[in-house]
Amino acid sequence: MGILTDVLKNMFKKPFTIDYPKKKSKISVHFRGKIHVDRKKCIGCYLCQMNCPTGAIVVNKKTKKAEVDLGLCILCSMCAEVCPVKCIYFTNEYENQVRAKNKLKPRKR
């Protein structure tokens, strides 16, 4: 019986889901979305590369700047934690699916 009253109540409520592509869901300011490296600030110290669990972030040997392979990154924020100049940060972008693989900036492996 309990469930029946619940069903009846919910029939007259607004839907719990949101109209997704038109409306974006509210996310917190601390949310770790797409990772971003500030290339101007990066000093090429290799600390992030040494601490990344998946090997997603690698310092480019020529430019001496860190680059992230977005397909490998698990958004764990370990690199941001160790970076001495704090030039790695996470945007609030959570729609990270792409249609073409090269948009994830993959490295040759």
Add this chain to the structure above:
Amino acid sequence: MHKTCLFPIGPQHPSLKEPLFLKLYVDGTTVKDAVFDLGYAHRGVEEKLEGKQVDTALHAVQRTCGICSQCHTMAFLRTVEGFAEVEIPDRVALQRVIVAELERIHSHLLWAGVMMHELGLDTLFMYFMREREKILDVFDELTGNRVHHSSDLVGTSKRTFSEENLQFALSTLDSIKENLISYRKTVDSHDVIRDRCIGKGLITKKDAKTFGLVGPVARACNINNDVRVNSPYMGYKMLKLNSIMRTEGDAHARTLVRLDEVFESMNLVEQACNQIPKGSVVPKYPVKRIAQGYGVGASEAPRGENFHFVKVVNGKTARVKLRTPTLANLIMFPEAVKGADITDVPVIVMSLDPCISCMERVAVVKDGKSEVWTSHELFKGEKK
């Protein structure tokens, strides 16, 4: 004497969420014997964890499970902080417990939803999922990620939960509590649920002890093996907690144990939020670099005891062994389904709460003797 015939379920089957091969030997519709086969979702977790710095390995070990990522953090940190003798402040200890208990709530609600779906009650499934969604929003606010929280480091946490964060967590729990009480009442009294669960997948206390079951499955057989009670760790030392136990040992008891644990966890989160020292902040990373040592540690995951062995050599992990609770509980499956009707099998499997891909480690056993395979041989699929 009838002959039994083999009824395969899996490795890919609409009613299974993960690849698992159940072989049921049936006579008519009665299950006479059952075997399960693993190895379809092996990911090489332990191999991936070798040769990493401790903090790095911590972020990798959380990815073992998508539902209970914090319990792996807790077990791993308990181990390394144990042997390296790192003292953690109260704030960090309680923050970890808050995340872990919220995770237990979300895991049990997810499980309850899927169980109801398995019983054919999709309305309840939707309701449980709706409440769970709010918990995920709390994770988002507290830790920055909805599923893999990555909120901790050795000896510290990544961020200090602000007073508003804790208030948000408490108010969310308040808002779902009333609904959950009514769902629990429904689960306890609904005729379909009672008919399909009571007396199904019966496990006796003796069997549960012999097979070494863990978590809610054992607690439904009146065995208290809650790691949080028996050997409290981190913030649990400061909190008061009751183990939820039942005596029936069937699928219905397991359902109710899990639902009651949700309320107990809410209680724990409330206690922890109130006990966090006001105005304190988490220590700065790094607290301590761990160079050498080895040890074991356990934490109470939503599904039971989660056990880690960690060995660190020259600042890098040399070996990490994980034993996830599903492995301990799934062993009971052939016994639990023996004599059951074939239509009850999905309910019985679900009531053990299997999480297959977390527990897959390769084991090759031929003619009763174990063999050692190198990674190269495994890759090729044959032994030289």
